[in-house]
Structure formats: C-alpha cells, structure tokens
Amino acid sequence: MHISEGILSAPSLTVGFAGTAVLAAATMRNLDMEEVPKISVITAVFFVTSLIKVPLGPASVHLILNGLVGVVLGWRAFPAIMLGIILQAIIFGHGGVTVIGVNALMLGGGGLVAYLVWQQRHRFSFKKREFVFGALAGATATLFSGIILALALVTTGEAFNAIAATVLAAHIPIMLIEAAVVGACAEFLQKVKPDILAGQQPARQAG
C-alpha cells in the first residue's frame, strides 16, 4: 500500500518530507549503536514478509504489517518503516523516491498508533490479552494508514475522490486480515520470546 509517484502536488510532497523528518528525529532520539542492528532486522523482516500473499476470494492481498513493527519496536517503528520505504522505493520502484516522505508518514504513523494501542494492554489482565491487543494494534495501524492515504488523495483534487473512496473500502478486508495476523504473531511472541515485544513490563510477582 503506497501512494504512487506522480500524483501528489509539490506542497503535499513537502509536507510529507517535513513531517517525516520531524517524526524521524523525534523517534530516533538517544538511539544506541546496539539498537541499529535490531531495527534493521525488523525492517528487513517487515520488507520480506510484505511479499507474502494472502488469498482473499479470487484475488490475493499483500500483508502490510506496519502494526506489527509498532508492537515489536515501539517508537523506533517509525525509523524502521521509513527505511523499509526508502529501500522499496530505490530497489523495486514501489511507491517512489519523491513520495518517500508521504509514504513514511502514512505507514510509519500507523506503526506509532499501533504502539499506543498495544501499550493499553497493561490496563487489562485476561488470558487472550496479547492476541486481542495485537489484533487491535494491527487493525488501527491499517485504518490509520488508509485514512492518511485517502486524505492525501482527497486534498490533491476533486478528481481523486472516487479513488480515495475505493481505497478506503479496500482497506476494510485488509484491516481484518492484518488484525488476525498481528494478533496471532503477538500471542506467539509473548509465549516464545516475550522480550522481543515493545513496552514489556517486568513480570509482577505472583501472589
């Protein structure tokens, strides 16, 4: 899910780059050298798994998984997703070079929103907690990105309203798929390697 090259106007492209620069600077503060490989790994996995196709009726959709990046990396999800988008733009021509800013805001912002949702799990305590909040995080990330994408199209011109509506509608099934996958993945990681997840609290003493 990307905005393609050649659609947006100069102001939108500028807003995209400016917003991305600000968010990248904010989310990369106090970055440890040791974190660099960790972020890169998640970016690479995000990049590779976005090639997975999920059957959906007669067609198939690609996973986005920006919510999962938020669940695993927390605030650092933003730089991770931004890097993924830069690489996709220069290797695949997915999206494009001039829309790196807008796409990073759209998908990276979704990652940050997912992290906020994911953190709410500490307020609750029930058996399927990680699944439920992972799923919510995955769904909100997709929803957020879909809304930003639609907004970017609508503000470009009246001619794009129909495309924007189509895009938003297409996001509903994707949202459900993302929710199921991210939820299952979060639950799995909680069982297998909980310290990989973002925002873990030290285990409370039993009793």
Add this chain to the structure above:
Amino acid sequence: MALDIDRYARTESPLQRWDPRVKIFSMGLLILAIALLKTIPMALAALVLALAILGVSALPRHFLLHGLSFVLVFLAPFFLIMPFTYPGDAAFSLLGLPFAWEGLRLATLIFLKALAIVMVTFAVFGSSRFDISMLALQRLKCPKVVVQMLLFTYRYTFVFLDEMRRMHTSMRARGFVARADMKTLRIYGHFIGTLLVRSFERTERVYKAMLSKGYQGELRLLVAFRSEADDYVKAGVVILLAVIMMYSDLNGVLSPAEEGWY
C-alpha cells in the same frame, strides 16, 4: 524476485563510470522535476529522457522489464477508475458509465511520470554497487545512522528471504495450503513470529562478531570518490534538461500550459 539492484553495476557505461555522489545529486533533481510536471507532452519528453538514460546505462532489458512490471500493475486501477469518476461533463457513456477524457488524461499523465521516475531511479541505483551508493549518500550528508541501517537491512533482506523460502517449503511439505480462512492467518502470524525470533537471534550473533572485528558504527570502504570534469558535465546536462522541462511545463513553450489539478 530481483532484489539485488546492483547486479549489473560492473557493466561498463558512462553511467557506471559517473561519480556516484554527483550522479545521485543531479538525478535526484531530475526526478523531482519530473514529479512536478503537469502536461502530457512534457511527461512524454521525460519518459523519452528516462529511456535515453537507461539506454546509456547498458542495463540488460530483462532486468529492467522485471522491475518495471510492478509499476504497470500498480497504476492499472487509475486507468480503470479515473476516466469514469472525473467530476464534470462526460464525453460519452461507456457501458452506462460516464466517460471523461479529462480523467483519462490525468491517468495517462500519472502513468507517464511514474514510469519515467522509476526508470531513472533504476538507472541510478542499478549502475553502482549498493554499498558505494550508500557511501555516496553519506557523503551527501545523509545521517550515518540511516545509512548504516539501510546497509544492514539490505544485507539481511537476502538472508531472510532465503530463510522465509526454506520455512515456506517445509510448511508446504507438512501439508499447508493457504486458504482464505482464520486458520491460515493464524499460521501466517506464527510463521512471521518464528521468522522474527530466528532472525533476531542470528543478528545478535552477527553483531557480536562485527564488534569483535572492530565495528564502530560506521561504514569504511576502500573507495575514494573522485569527480572530474566529465562528471560535472554529465550533471550539468541532466540538470539543464530538468530545468528546461520544468520551464516549458510552467510556461507552455513547447506545449500549451494547462491548468493542473492542483
């Protein structure tokens, strides 16, 4: 999947010999100019220019076609949706849907521009070794951390892609078939989780090995960038063409200026 963009970086051509710093900078300006074009004749000119650049680059055709096929698929919906949804007067009806030429014009413009830009990007990054392109970015004041992460990610991508294929093969060997149901999605969730855990542990080992070999968070290559007169001549030509395109696009020298959609 053609992930190794720099497969043909060793082929000899003026593009490959171009100093990567100057190349990235001037081609970046060209891409920006193309992205802002508003008229179809100029977008066509940009496409011709992009084709010429690719011609000079001596990159094999099958390599390019593979990379460009994605753009075609991605932009097809614009042709299907925009002519029928453009607000205003419809020229005629097609299968009961109002068809507007203006919508088709818009879709064509977007298509031409996107294609031209992707071609130029391909020419830039396909004609230098990836690590050298990244070092050039670093010299162009791109933050070191970002360059480091891009390099790491690029390297890991190949490793993980192999890992993912192996895992997928073993999954299918055990009888997994992807269906549109909850179970498939759950399995994919676990699949991705496993890939994450495995990759993570591998990276920890790699990172320790790198530290013990003296890694200090910076890329060091035995490459010295040297820019000579002809590097700047190439840059001058590219930037001049970009400026001419922008100018005639705005003022309608070669084609009547049209009201854009913004």
